[in-house]
Amino acid sequence: MPHDHHDHPHSLLPSDPALRVKALESLLVAKGLVEPAAMEAILQTYEERVGPHLGAQVVARAWADPAFRDRLLADANAAMAELGISGRQGEHVVAVANSPGQHNMVVCTLCSCYPWPLLGIPPAWYKSDAYRSRAVREPRAVLADFGVTLPEGTGIRVWDSTAEVRYLVIPERPAGTEGWDEVLLATLVTRDSMIGTGLPRKPDAP
Amino acid sequence: MKTPEAPFTDPWHAQLFALTVALSDGGRFGWADWTRAFGATLARHRQAQGALDGEGDYWAAWLETLEGLLDARAMTSAEGREATRAAWERAYLSTPHGQPVRLS
Numbered sequence: 001m002p003h004d005h006h007d008h009p010h011s012l013l014p015s016d017p018a019l020r021v022k023a024l025e026s027l028l029v030a031k032g033l034v035e036p037a038a039m040e041a042i043l044q045t046y047e048e049r050v051g052p053h054l055g056a057q058v059v060a061r062a063w064a065d066p067a068f069r070d071r072l073l074a075d076a077n078a079a080m081a082e083l084g085i086s087g088r089q090g091e092h093v094v095a096v097a098n099s100p101g102q103h104n105m106v107v108c109t110l111c112s113c114y115p116w117p118l119l120g121i122p123p124a125w126y127k128s129d130a131y132r133s134r135a136v137r138e139p140r141a142v143l144a145d146f147g148v149t150l151p152e153g154t155g156i157r158v159w160d161s162t163a164e165v166r167y168l169v170i171p172e173r174p175a176g177t178e179g180w181d182e183v184l185l186a187t188l189v190t191r192d193s194m195i196g197t198g199l200p201r202k203p204d205a206p
Numbered sequence: 207m208k209t210p211e212a213p214f215t216d217p218w219h220a221q222l223f224a225l226t227v228a229l230s231d232g233g234r235f236g237w238a239d240w241t242r243a244f245g246a247t248l249a250r251h252r253q254a255q256g257a258l259d260g261e262g263d264y265w266a267a268w269l270e271t272l273e274g275l276l277d278a279r280a281m282t283s284a285e286g287r288e289a290t291r292a293a294w295e296r297a298y299l300s301t302p303h304g305q306p307v308r309l310s
Contacts, residue, residue: 128260
């Protein structure tokens with residue numbers, strides 16, 4: 001639709017929920033219960049700074065450095081801090097590693113708890129009822145929907161996130177990446193592979 | 207690796223998210239209280255509306271939860287929220303296009 005000032009002599013009216021959010025914000029700011037600067041900092045963090053590239057850095061380091069991997073599995077928050085990634089206060093990140101006989105998958109059956117500092121805001125499917133209700137009940141069928149087939153006999157463990165504990169899956173390092181450095185390794189780590197609904201890219205894939 | 211998709215599909219989702227996290231970070235409520243209340247709203251909506259898609263309906267449930275949590279803690283009231291919402295609506299309708307909209 002062409003932008004035409006004559007059609008809109010006044011400002012475009014936002015949707016009802018958008019107006020309700022504005023109302024909450026102005027009420028709470030006026031009462032001094034929230035700082036606009038604090039909101040702005042949070043917005044910037046989650047819109048620009050935080051995302052799956054941070055989780056990929058952590059996974060790539062774990063692939064390249066066995067001692068770091070051990071530290072990550074023992075105390076993920078401390079290991080993340082080595083890379084300058086800080087968790088949220090009161091939240092504990094737990095890293096769970098895939099192995100030849102064992103696949104890990106993460107869900108939040110209550111709402112949508114997710115390791116924000118490492119992966120950013122979860123995708124819509126992670127927040128959907130379909131995923132939240134089926135991941136625990138029929139993880140293999142869910143994986144099939146994501147196009148993931150595991151080798152025969154592989155066990156699947158599903159981790160249910162909470163307000164206090166957020167999980168990060170450490171996928172297996174793809175074969176054919178011997179001698180790769182961390183920056184290159186990180187390009188193989190997908191968001192879904194760190195949730196457990198995907199596998200890392202293969203080194204020969206375009 | 208670049209983020210393949212925008213984290214928020216609508217600006218008010220982002221505003222609501224930031225407002226909620228800022229309130230919790232500021233100690234107005236604990237995050238566990240938030241997830242409990244939010245989980246209850248999601249369960250209620252699923253019963254009433256069927257499976258949620260995790261996008262618009264997810265943020266609608268988030269907004270309803272925050273309003274309820276703040277009212278229950280007497281930080282806001284239903285009347286106050288509605289009066290302020292209506293004031294914003296009037297401000298938008300009376301502000302010439304292109305000018306910043308402010309509450310009078």
